[in-house]
Amino acid sequence: MPYSIRNGVSIHYEVSGEGPPMVLIHANPFDRRFWLYQVAHFSTWFKVVSIDIRGYGRSDKPAGEFSILDMAEDVLGVCQDLEIDQAVLMGASVGSGIALMLGLERPELFRAMVLVGGGSGGMNFDRRIHGYGDLGVARYHREHLHDLVAPQFASSRLGAYLLDRFAEVGPSLSGAAIAQIFRARAALDMSARLPSLAVPTLVVNGEFDISLEDGRRTAGLIPNAVHRILPGTGHACCIEDPAGFDEIVVAFLRARHLLA
Template sequence: MVNAYDDEGDGPPLLLVHGHPFDRSMWWPQLDHFRDRYRVVVPDLRGYGEAAGASGTTPLPAFADDLVALLDRLAIDRAVVWGLSMGGQITMELHRSHPERVRALVLADTTHEADEPAAARARHETADRVEREGIGPYAEELMRRMISPRTAVEQPDVADHVRRMMRGAPPAGAAAALRGRAARPDYTPSLASARVPVLVVVGEEDEFTPVATARRLHGTVPGSALAVVPRAGHLPNLEQPALFNRVVEEFLAGLPDR
């Protein structure tokens, strides 16, 4: 259940889904930019931020159902749903399981492909380690690849924000999500038959889901758009917010009325 979220602005609804191991503050630049013309809903996912309490395994369908329940609570019929990294995978799951709630998709720095067996095993091992050691060592390992080296040097405030989010993630919630991601399906079938507009965005210097991965995702969705954000790693919305916002704004401006 989602019990911590921001709901600001008035207009067509946008639902922003954060990545791992972050919280809803990763979308602050987008909340600030879009709330003048849109209703922007930004939740903390189960087990993250102020929504602690997850343990064991949190399957992606559980995250998606949480988000649909939030839309119901807010009396939102359909929304433009966008997510980054794990949030993108949750967005794809929401589209697969509840397509009637989705007006359009924005998929940022994410992959539609299921984990190979070795990758799935590695997620389970990491989940066990996070529960055993705490989130700190894992966060520092991720930090070296999460943002581009350029961002780390030129934007220390962004680097500090990213580090605070990761180190603040509840270990049990992060571990539960890792196990859930290991079991996710391949979203190729549902995306290949998508009947809503889709935008794929990726940071030019993303190491986790590089441009080649974004191009495969783009090629999976007929009629989708692809945007590569220069001078950004895995978090282009924070590293280059003006460029990221412009790309999404142009996409939103081109959507049909309903």
């Protein structure tokens, strides 16, 4: 199993396919498997790198203080290990915040960005911090997972199966580490910097996405950004309607000559 330790934290990642790089940064409270459909699809054209962000999967789970910039450095460490100097970058929820930070700090490394959720401002995550920090993963993880999808998906056979697969890893997670991820995201507002963002950007929200308005606002602040809404889905729209999500991404990449 490949790991990067360039930033002092062990970060696990997987590589699938061959071609130009595509780097995927998952959402809270999932892990690299959040992108299982996209890895299967986009590895047809790209070398897809799916990362377990700190706190999840096989990566370290530090509970001490860290920032979104630290998490962005984790991703850069993986890119350096793989000698990636230009990539399509895709991030969801907190992963979209990490992607925005990377696009602002190191725009030369990214040919395009896809943000799922896509909020750029400082946000109130007191409920999530309390859930993970005080109630703990065992009591709160499943509730959080269900909050992030449309109700009809959570109650479907496929949705219940997928959410159960993510919930079953709960015993390996650290509530303190996850709470710190939310503190780090709440402390950061990148809105004022977005008009200077030079990376071509697509923002995708589900119709019932809890961050729909934040995503709409973020897309409005980024020059020439494209905003799309995926009907019938929630915050985790790429697993709720993978075919619809992938179609939006493919059209965006083809319009910018990044996909044949």
